[in-house]
Amino acid sequence: MSALVRLYPRSWRARYEDEFLGLLEARPPTMRDRVDIVRGAIDARRDQRSPNRWERPVWAAAVSAIAAGGLWIAWLVLSVQAFKVAEADPIFGFGRLLATLAGLAAVASHLSLGFASVGRMRGWGGYAAAIAAVGFFITAIGGGAAALFALLGSIGLATAVAGRTVPSIVAVLWVVTVVGVFNAFAALVRTQWTDPSVMYQAIPFGIVWVLVGLTIGLLGMPSAVADGASTGSEG
Amino acid sequence: MKDEELDLGRFAEPSLYILVSLSEGPKHGYAIMTDVEAISGAPMGPGTLYGALARLERRGLIEPLEAVDRRRPYRLTGLGEATVRAQMERLSAISKTGLHRLRETSS
Numbered sequence: 081m082s083a084l085v086r087l088y089p090r091s092w093r094a095r096y097e098d099e100f101l102g103l104l105e106a107r108p109p110t111m112r113d114r115v116d117i118v119r120g121a122i123d124a125r126r127d128q129r130s131p132n133r134w135e136r137p138v139w140a141a142a143v144s145a146i147a148a149g150g151l152w153i154a155w156l157v158l159s160v161q162a163f164k165v166a167e168a169d170p171i172f173g174f175g176r177l178l179a180t181l182a183g184l185a186a187v188a189s190h191l192s193l194g195f196a197s198v199g200r201m202r203g204w205g206g207y208a209a210a211i212a213a214v215g216f217f218i219t220a221i222g223g224g225a226a227a228l229f230a231l232l233g234s235i236g237l238a239t240a241v242a243g244r245t246v247p248s249i250v251a252v253l254w255v256v257t258v259v260g261v262f263n264a265f266a267a268l269v270r271t272q273w274t275d276p277s278v279m280y281q282a283i284p285f286g287i288v289w290v291l292v293g294l295t296i297g298l299l300g301m302p303s304a305v306a307d308g309a310s311t312g313s314e315g
Numbered sequence: 316m317k318d319e320e321l322d323l324g325r326f327a328e329p330s331l332y333i334l335v336s337l338s339e340g341p342k343h344g345y346a347i348m349t350d351v352e353a354i355s356g357a358p359m360g361p362g363t364l365y366g367a368l369a370r371l372e373r374r375g376l377i378e379p380l381e382a383v384d385r386r387r388p389y390r391l392t393g394l395g396e397a398t399v400r401a402q403m404e405r406l407s408a409i410s411k412t413g414l415h416r417l418r419e420t421s422s
């Protein structure tokens with residue numbers, strides 16, 4: 081019987097194994113019970129969060145935040161380079177490639193940001209993230225009008241995440257990040273899209289997310305974030 | 316207790332039975348299983364029981380007491396009691412409405 085119990089995550093066993101085995105001793109399991117135990121083990125591995133936070137997905141949030149920050153920076157750098165190459169290169173092919181890569185980086189960055197903040201994409205926050213990602217992608221490959229959708233999606237995503245993670249530091253980070261995106265776009269508009277390098281102003285926000293990821297990985301996740309993730313949060 | 320709020324998934328129904336069982340007083344796993352079988356008329360597997368217990372505990376609806384001889388009793392928290400009461404009232408209202416409509420249809 082203990083072989084079946086070993087299917088459960090180690091941290092789950094540390095909390096429940098003793099009483100679980102006591103129950104199985106009091107009521108020897110039928111074949112149907114054994115199947116139920118295997119199902120329970122699969123569920124426990126999927127749902128690795130408990131009152132004592134056994135095996136919460138800290139590593140996933142940390143990696144997501146680092147990836148999000150890195151991709152954020154890649155998106156900005158690639159966008160600026162694509163703009164410059166497109167101006168200098170009449171064939172425009174390399175510029176288009178860079179722009180597409182920038183768009184992909186923007187999509188991956190936003191999805192990673194959402195995952196890093198709340199553990200999974202769900203509800204209207206998830207739709208907002210998708211709108212932001214697609215908006216940034218279209219903007220990056222040359223559709224300037226999609227920037228509006230990108231901004232609206234970012235605001236929606238930030239609102240969903242901030243609402244779920246208040247009062248943790250992540251909520252503040254989201255607000256600051258959106259302000260950063262606004263600043264970058266406002267600078268682009270001020271220069272009438274002639275000086276794309278102003279987008280570099282948003283790079284520090286990517287660095288902040290990398291630092292957040294490193295902090296989460298080293299020190300653990302803020303409790304409000306973990307709670308938000310465990311209750312099926314949006315973002 | 317809205318299932319979508321608590322995100323109980325397939326554990327929603329077993330959790331409700333467990334809450335009802337514990338509304339009588341603290342019980343350990345084996346006693347809960349026996350009681351739930353009596354209430355629902357269907358056996359509850361050990362994996363389902365502990366999957367539901369873990370989720371209910373995490374949401375602060377139940378709390379563990381001191382284990383005695385590998386048996387750990389659980390009891391409802393204040394939140395758990397309020398939740399099961401609200402859920403029972405909701406089900407009762409649905410039941411009354413359903414029965415009333417059935418009577419109207421058959422008359």
